[in-house]
Amino acid sequence: MEQKKNLVETAINTVRVLAADAVQKANSGHPGMPMGAAPMAHVLWAEAMTYNAQSPDWINRDRFILSAGHGCMLQYIYLFLTGYDISMDDLKSFRQLHSKTPGHPEYGLLKGIEVTTGPLGQGFANGVGFAIGQKFLAARYNKPGFELFNYHIYSICSDGDLNEGVSAEAASLAGHLKLGNIIYLYDDNHISIEGDTAIAFTEDVAKRFEAYGWHVQIVKDGNDVKAIADAVQKAKAETSRPSIINVRTHIAYGSPNKVDTAGAHGSPLGDAEVKLVKQNLGFDPEQFFVVPDEVLKFYRDCGKKGAEKENAWNALFSEYRKTHADLAQEFESLSRGQLPSGWKDKLPVFKPEDGKLATRQASGKVLNAIADALPTLIGGAADLAPSTETFLKKYPSFTPDNYSGRNFHFGIREHGMGSVLNGMALTPAIIPYGATFLIFSEYMRPPIRLAAIMKIRPIFVYTHDSIGLGEDGTTHQPIEQLISLRSIPNILLLRPADANETVQAWRVALEYQNGPVVIVLTRQGLPVIDQSKYTAATELEKGAYILSDVEKPAVILMATGSEVSLIMEAQAKLKEQGIAARVVSMPSWELFEKQDAAYKEKVFPWSIRKRLAVETGSPLGWHKYVTDEGSILAMTTFGESAPAGDLMKFFGFTVDNVVKKAKDLLS
Ligand SMILES: Cc1ncc(C[n+]2csc(CCOP(=O)(O)OP(=O)(O)O)c2C)c(N)n1
Numbered sequence: 299m300e301q302k303k304n305l306v307e308t309a310i311n312t313v314r315v316l317a318a319d320a321v322q323k324a325n326s327g328h329p330g331m332p333m334g335a336a337p338m339a340h341v342l343w344a345e346a347m348t349y350n351a352q353s354p355d356w357i358n359r360d361r362f363i364l365s366a367g368h369g370c371m372l373q374y375i376y377l378f379l380t381g382y383d384i385s386m387d388d389l390k391s392f393r394q395l396h397s398k399t400p401g402h403p404e405y406g407l408l409k410g411i412e413v414t415t416g417p418l419g420q421g422f423a424n425g426v427g428f429a430i431g432q433k434f435l436a437a438r439y440n441k442p443g444f445e446l447f448n449y450h451i452y453s454i455c456s457d458g459d460l461n462e463g464v465s466a467e468a469a470s471l472a473g474h475l476k477l478g479n480i481i482y483l484y485d486d487n488h489i490s491i492e493g494d495t496a497i498a499f500t501e502d503v504a505k506r507f508e509a510y511g512w513h514v515q516i517v518k519d520g521n522d523v524k525a526i527a528d529a530v531q532k533a534k535a536e537t538s539r540p541s542i543i544n545v546r547t548h549i550a551y552g553s554p555n556k557v558d559t560a561g562a563h564g565s566p567l568g569d570a571e572v573k574l575v576k577q578n579l580g581f582d583p584e585q586f587f588v589v590p591d592e593v594l595k596f597y598r599d600c601g602k603k604g605a606e607k608e609n610a611w612n613a614l615f616s617e618y619r620k621t622h623a624d625l626a627q628e629f630e631s632l633s634r635g636q637l638p639s640g641w642k643d644k645l646p647v648f649k650p651e652d653g654k655l656a657t658r659q660a661s662g663k664v665l666n667a668i669a670d671a672l673p674t675l676i677g678g679a680a681d682l683a684p685s686t687e688t689f690l691k692k693y694p695s696f697t698p699d700n701y702s703g704r705n706f707h708f709g710i711r712e713h714g715m716g717s718v719l720n721g722m723a724l725t726p727a728i729i730p731y732g733a734t735f736l737i738f739s740e741y742m743r744p745p746i747r748l749a750a751i752m753k754i755r756p757i758f759v760y761t762h763d764s765i766g767l768g769e770d771g772t773t774h775q776p777i778e779q780l781i782s783l784r785s786i787p788n789i790l791l792l793r794p795a796d797a798n799e800t801v802q803a804w805r806v807a808l809e810y811q812n813g814p815v816v817i818v819l820t821r822q823g824l825p826v827i828d829q830s831k832y833t834a835a836t837e838l839e840k841g842a843y844i845l846s847d848v849e850k851p852a853v854i855l856m857a858t859g860s861e862v863s864l865i866m867e868a869q870a871k872l873k874e875q876g877i878a879a880r881v882v883s884m885p886s887w888e889l890f891e892k893q894d895a896a897y898k899e900k901v902f903p904w905s906i907r908k909r910l911a912v913e914t915g916s917p918l919g920w921h922k923y924v925t926d927e928g929s930i931l932a933m934t935t936f937g938e939s940a941p942a943g944d945l946m947k948f949f950g951f952t953v954d955n956v957v958k959k960a961k962d963l964l965s
Contacts, residue, residue, distance in 0.1 A: 306523055309344075309593045310336045311579040313379070314552045316389065317371045318575050319586050322566045324392040327401065330549035330562030331369030333575075335454055335485045338526050338545050342452055342483075343376045344600045346530045350608045351381035351601030354409035357633070357726055358611050359604070360449050361412050361428050365421030366456035366485060367402040368564070374399050377410040379594065380601030384408055386587055405724075405752045413724055414752050417744050419462025420717050422482070425453045426468040427721020429477040429540070430696070430706075431728050434676060437702035439629055444618050446611075450534065453482045457495050460484065460503060464744070467714025472540045473511030474709075476698040480540035481533040483526075487549040493560045504544055513539040520547030552579050632674055632727035635811050641671035645805060647829070648797035654823030657859070658761040660797035661819050662687030664804045669693065669704070672808070676722070677731030677757070678706030680715050685821075686733035686761045712738045716745030719756035723749065729808065733759035735767075736776040736818055739783065749814035750788040757807050761819040763793065764914035765949060766860055768822070771939030780818065780858075780915040784887055788813035792886050795845075795862030796827045798835035799885055806839050806889070820860045822942050827863070841890025842882055842901055848873070851880035853960050854902065856923060857912040858884050861951065865912055868956035879960060880906070884923075908963040914951060931959055 317332035332339075347360040364373045371392065378384045384398055388408075391397035398408040402416030412428070415421035428451045435447040459465050472480055484503065488495050504514045513536040515529045526545060533541035550562030553575045567575065573583035581588060619626040628638065646667050648660065669675060669690045676696070683689045689705055696703035708715035715732045722730035739746065739760055749756055765775045783791050790810055792803040800819065807815040827845070829835065837843035845862065846869060853872075855865040862883045872879045882901055884890065890898070902909070902923065909928035911920040917932035924930055931950060938945060946952065 332372035367415030423468035423717030431725025716742030775937035
């Protein structure tokens with residue numbers, strides 16, 4: 299017993315000393331958090347979590363999220379010690395170019411990192427999405443005798459995470475949804491960058507989480523491994539509420555001069571202090587990156603413990619393949635990113651006779667038409683489903699009593715919704731979407747950016763995409779949003795021109811695998827472009843295409859979304875006046891940029907440089923496509939509150955003005 303206790307103590311101190319060494323070698327990083335939180339991390343990797351380090355993709359593994367991503371050396375060390383694909387040399391390459399061990403954990407670089415973290419609060423909220431994902435998978439695929447999915451979501455979060463508003467949004471949602479599969483450990487060390495957290499953070503965290511409906515426990519001594527382990531066991535036994543365990547720790551524990559100080563938060567301890575840490579914890583101050591054999595053996599054995607469980611799970615899934623062949627097949631192909639065959643046959647086709655249709659309405663029709671064929675397409679809105687038209691009418695809502703529901707009520711919590719969607723997107727087989735007004739994409743930029751960094755594919759549906767929304771006025775009318783979203787690397791933004799382009803936008807979004815998709819839709823009705831007269835909307839997949847051509851065009855009119863029908867009308871008027879104008883619909887800059895040079899030259903020949911771009915957003919970025927001989931009709935001010943038609947007239951989005959601008963180019 300005593301021997302075991304000594305081993306555990308040595309193991310935890312090994313982690314502390316390694317963290318101090320690795321941050322010191324990089325001469326950059328955060329040593330304090332790993333040193334303080336090492337005991338709780340030990341409990342997770344040595345006892346609590348079910349995982350197999352040799353098989354990090356095993357689907358029913360417990361998920362671990364280091365929400366306090368700056369403390370990533372803690373996670374890197376545990377992945378190394380337990381036998382994931384990371385070496386001591388990788389620890390020594392911390393924060394170096396192209397290493398597996400960047401300054402914050404990055405999804406995709408190293409198995410065992412479930413999600414990219416660093417912007418505080420995100421990991422906390424992603425975990426709620428992971429938890430929703432597990433509940434949905436269990437509700438759809440678990441069957442009597444086949445408890446396929448029962449994994450837990452673990453996280454270590456910090457003061458910074460709980461300061462951030464997004465954790466409040468996500469915690470409130472998790473409490474409401476009674477997500478009992480969440481077990482979070484709060485590294486309550488009372489220190490952040492500016493010093494004692496008491497300078498800005500004095501609320502009673504335990505009471506706050508109780509109010510959210512969480513199961514709250516307090517461990518007074520962060521070095522009491524048994525107390526932490528007992529609390530985690532109790533958290534596991536609590537299945538109807540998410541759990542948080544507030545663990546009182548000490549930043550940089552083991553460092554005689556830096557413990558409990560902000561100085562240990564974000565800079566190396568210094569060579570002299572690292573030596574003192576080693577002396578203090580019984581290590582040789584002249585040796586670096588030392589892992590005692592018995593410690594390595596102990597953790598490597600921990601890393602293998604899950605193998606037996608995984609084997610049993612694999613056997614269970616083999617049986618499941620026999621008894622529930624359809625579901626097994628469905629899950630496996632969706633997990634690989636393959637959509638059920640025939641789903642595209644369900645896509646609707648719209649005709650001009652259908653009358654004017656807002657693209658949000660068309661989108662709603664698409665979603666409802668394909669919902670049966672795509673059983674893991676799930677999502678909702680931030681209290682705007684009736685406006686964003688994102689409700690799946692035949693299906694129930696996802697509630698604490700029904701985790702198989704497909705409609706999500708995220709509440710008026712856009713930021714939380716975005717982060718939760720990222721966690722859902724990281725769950726195998728699930729295709730999540732979330733909706734709000736385009737203007738409120740501003741409230742969810744952090745998760746959009748992180749989805750783009752991770753190249754994961756939540757689908758963000760943004761309606762009410764311009765001054766065309768009318769009376770709600772300036773505050774609700776997007777101006778700079780399109781260009782600011784387009785400026786995010788890896789993003790795919792689609793602004794369809796009519797109902798049929800909206801169908802194609804969903805097709806492309808659902809087939810896309812390389813990053814977040816943003817579908818931008820109108821509030822106002824738009825004519826359906828006649829597919830028998832003009833280029834097929836399937837060409838949307840090329841990003842920009844010649845929608846309507848003429849012989850020897852003198853000018854090119856280009857537009858996205860609602861402005862496409864405007865330039866179509868202008869084309870007809872120009873024709874009456876003897877001016878040949880080509881119309882290019884340009885629903886996606888990103889897709890167009892991926893086309894080869896010959897295609898780009900075909901759409902925008904260098905010989906035709908009289909070009910007019912029309913978009914009810916910021917003109918920024920259009921210069922590239924109009925050349926220095928073209929011009930841009932766009933919004934250079936905020937909007938106004940008035941009926942949409944009046945606004946379009948006031949800001950110059952009229953056929954006559956487009957005609958005039960085109961003629962100005964030619965004169
Ligand atoms: C959204 C966001 N804002 C600011 C930062 C910069 N930052 C990194 S760590 C930190 C302080 C966090 O303190 P705490 O969470 O208590 O971590 P500890 O001091 O325990 O390591 C801050 C402000 C960040 N990473 N994310």
